[in-house]
Structures are given as structure tokens and as C-alpha cells.
Amino acid sequence: MHENEVAKIIVDTAHAIHKHIGPGLLESAYENALAFDLQEKGLNVLQQHPMPFIYKDVKLDVGYRLDLLVENKVIVEIKSVDSLAPVHFAQTLTYLKLSDLKLGLLINFNTKYFKEGIHRLVNNL
Template structure:
């Protein structure tokens, strides 16, 4: 399955969760719901994936963690904030670069309509 096909499935599941739960919950509630729904679709899904940071010849464990990784192809950074900031985009792009992946979805569930909180972030590699 391509990154675009996966992103369509992820966005569809996210919209269904948002319709069911609405805005206003903690980020962790949306993460667990999305993780569960994606697993139920038969996708390989991992939570809180450690993202090692390499500098020259050393590896540093400095606490970077991907919220959700789908099929080892698409990174999901999930937020429940008033507004997405440039820092949220930079974080998602950094994870893409560190993992050598092409596509990330930055999802803000604290929107009246989730479609306003969906951002695709691409790594040009």
C-alpha cells in the first residue's frame, strides 16, 4: 500500500473518531482511539516509537518519540491544541528526516471540524 493510500485510510479513521468523540478531549484519548481503529483495519501500527538521533558516529537517546507509525511508512503526529504552530510542523518534518520516511500527517483534534486540523507534511529526501 502506498503512502497516499495509507494517508486516505488514516484520515478517514480520524474523521470518524472526531465525529464520534468531538473536540475537547486529551490528546492521549485520540491517540488510543486512532491506534485501535487502525489496528482493526488490519494495518501494522506502532505507538510511541523511539526516534534515535544520530550525530556523526554517535547515537543519542534524547527522547524523540513518534506518536503513531503506520506500516513503517507514515508518521502521525497527533495534537489537541488551540492552534497548530510552526514548531508542530518542524517536529513532524524532523521525524520524517530522522526516519528517512516521506509522509507525515499532523492531526489537530481540537478543531470544530477535523478537516481544518489535517496537515500533510512531506519530506523531499
């Protein structure tokens, strides 16, 4: 399955969660709901997946974790904040570069309308 196909399933599923639950919960609630629903759809989902940090050919254990890694192709970073800051976009892009993956979704569930909270970030896609 191509990254874009995986992303469509993720976005549709996240939209359904937002419609059902609405804004106002902690990130962990949305993360667990999204992981559960995606797994129910047969997708491989890793939660809080460790992200290695390699500096000068040395692997450093600094504790970076991806919220969700779906089908080993799409990184999903979940937020539940009043508004996304530039650092949220930079974090997702950096995770894409460090993992050498091509597509990331930054989803802020704390919005009135879901479309305001979904952002697609790419790395050489």
C-alpha cells in the same frame, strides 16, 4: 501499500473519530482511539515509537517518540491544542527527515471542523 493509500485510511479513520467524539479530549485519548481503529482495519501501528537521534555518526538517546508509525511508512503526530504552532510542523518534518520516511500527518483534533486540523507534510515524496 503506498504511503498515499495508508494516509487515506488514516485520514478517514481520524475523521470518523473526530465526528464520533468531537474536540476537547487529551491527545492520548485520540492517539489510542486512532491506533485501535487502525489496528482493527489490519494496519501495523506502533505507538510512542522511539525515534533515534544520530549526530555525527553517534546514536544519542534523547527520548524522541513518534505518536504513531503506521505500516512503517507514515508518521502521525497528534495534537489537541487551540491552534498549531510552527514548531508542531517543524517537529513533524524533522521526524520525517530523521527517519528517512516520506509522509507525515499532523492532526489537531481540537478543532470544530476536522478539515481545519489535518495537515500533510512530505519529505522527498
